[in-house]
Amino acid sequence: MEYNELWTPYNEWSGSSGMNDYRLYVNERFGLDLKDYFELYQWSLDYIADFWGSFWDYSGVRYSKPFDQVVDDAKKMPGAKWFQGARLNFAENLLSRRDDKCAIIFRGEAELERRISYAELYDEVYRVAEGLKRAGVQKGDRVAGFIPNMPEAIIAMLAAASIGAIWSSSSPDFGIKGVLDRFSQIEPKVIFAADGYYYKGKVFDSQEKLRGILDQLPSVEKVVLVKYTGNRNVSEVPNAIAWEELAHAVEGEMTFEQLPFDHPLYIMYSSGTTGLPKSIVHSSGGTLIQHLKELILHSNLSEDDNIFYFTTCGWMMWNWFISSLAVGATIICFDGNPFYPGPDALLKMADELDVSIFGTSAKYIASLENAGVKPQGISSFPNLKAILSTGSPLTDESFDYVYREWKKNVQLSSIAGGTDIISCFMLGNPTLPVYKGEIQCRGMGMDVDSFDDSGKSIVGKQGELVCKSAFPSMPVYFWNDPQGQKYHDAYFDVYPGIWRHGDYILLSEHGGITMYGRSDATLNPGGVRIGTAEIYRVVENMDEIEDSVVIGQPYDGDERVILFVKLNPGFSLDEALIKKIASSIRSHCSPRHVPSFILETAGVPYTLNGKKVEIAVKKAILGEEIKNKDALANPGVLDYYHNLPELKS
Secondary structure: OOOOEEEOOOHHHHHOOHHHHHHHHHHHHHOOOOOOHHHHHHHHHHOHHHHHHHHHHHHOOOOOEOOOEEEOOOOOOOOOOEEEOOEEOHHHHHOOOOOOOEEEEEEEOOOOEEEEEHHHHHHHHHHHHHHHHHOOOOOOOEEEEEOOOOHHHHHHHHHHHHHOOEEEEEOOOOOHHHHHHHHHHHOOOEEEEEOEEEEOOEEEEOHHHHHHHHHOOOOOOEEEEEOOOOOOOHHHOOOEEEHHHHOOOOOOOOOOOOEEOOOEEEEEEOOOOOOOOOEEEEEHHHHHHHHHHHHHHHOOOOOOOEEEEOOOOOOHHHHHHHHHHHHOOEEEEEEOOOOOOOOOHHHHHHHHOOOOEEEEEHHHHHHHHHOOOOHHHOOOOOOOOEEEEEOOOOOHHHHHHHHHHHOOOOEEEEOEEEHHHOEEEEEOOOOOOEEOOOEOEEOOOOOEEEEOOOOOEOOOOEEEEEEOOOOOOOOOEEOOOOOOHHHHHHHOOOOOOOEEEEEEEEEOOOOOEEEEEEHHHOEOHHHOOEOHHHHHHHHOOOOOEEEEEEEEEEEOOEEEEEEEEEEOOOOOOOHHHHHHHHHHHHHHOOHHHOOOEEEEOOOOOEEOOOOEOHHHHHHHHHOOOOOOHHHEOOHHHHHHHOOOHHHOO
């Protein structure tokens, strides 16, 4: 297999990186001579306790009581206990600065801009925390956010965490049912909400939807309403008070509740459409140390950086991105449509605000190219050192686009993990080259492997993504799962004691990773497993095609491949185009990949986080119930897949 190297780190770049600095730290501390990342990575697997224990010290985790033991049994999954005896507070680690350095820059569609210093952030979190205490919030209570990606969301989360309450959030573009499917499981005591939000130049009022949620959520004792769009009407929302009333000025000093390492911090939700979302509980210590590792080492983040991630409060990348405050960086939050008022909106913002780490989704990068945007025409982006992409596999064409049209000297980091681990299994690396179509490396301390159908490790062939050792950011449990059966069945029902993540990957000989999509959506015609991303990489590179989705349909004791394409304006799916698509798939993939049917569709379903949902399409075709439709950004498109005559025989 040929590998196309697109970027090579300069010596001064990789030499001054967090990753290289940590390698030298490890060598000195343990008397080693680890020469490169791969030796460092292998050491982190062979000596798991030494790795996580030394990184605790290296990253400067703030704590009130040290740990007695790093981990009791790193091969115990689930159930490994991390940093027992330690006492710490997540919010205290993110608020360790109290100076005039800018902590948060907020931009919204309405051309609003707010800047909040670390000192101002600390003071505001203190006021909100005191307000929550007056409202009766205690350690272990749930506090929810139905709120845009704005400073108040961050402040409310930190205030809840300072008390030891558990934070859970949902984006205001979720439907009432989608919010209730999540929050009704965890019964929050307090909800933070904004009066509305902006999208594509329009103002959307959230208050009617909020009232609909509260009607069916009796656990809520207090609603804190933030004025954002100017339409706030506190009197019309049950049990509501204004943000200013909760966060009024008080004298005193912040008290950070000192908690065990595994104390619950966040409740996250799976985004699938096969049933009620799983309520996944993540620990304060596990989240903190994992995020610090990924930000400092793999993303090369420092206090001198301005980091941006395009996300909503309903996606785990929000939680990941906010942890940048623990490094002392400036975080840039954006609320609205990334293509408003034009497709270059975020790029112009990144230039104006000197963004050094730009985070987004694979779909956003593909959409930029489809819109004909040439970032080099906007700026040379002199301070931009890394572009992060996740949500779905980044195509070869998107790799080429970034280096051709955006910036040649930039680390393009495709990263992958998920809500399940509130972090990543595979990430970027400032000391390694970038190869087209590949994630650069497996994460430090993450014992990631690829298994074939018989459960054996494979390199150079597609297989199942697994993790063979425990790690601190594993869920501590699922909510309302007292025996742990749901937790076990989600990850450990195939390979006992080994985490099966549900992604289809290929590990290359030089340590890179190629993603091939979800393994539950993997095609299997004639017993040959095919990752859906292989087909997307071919089809979505054609000028005629805007988008596509491919599924496997059970047929005559086997499975046949069905491809749906959404065409760009001016094209029609005639015989010539069908032959062209089939020929391209055959030549770039294999004859096994060629669909039995190529059909036109008006839309492809996506989750609110921008992930393509093949399973929902397959269920629609098979006439099965599709649950949790509110997890989709465009559930109406599923109507196109019902009762298709071509697929009846």
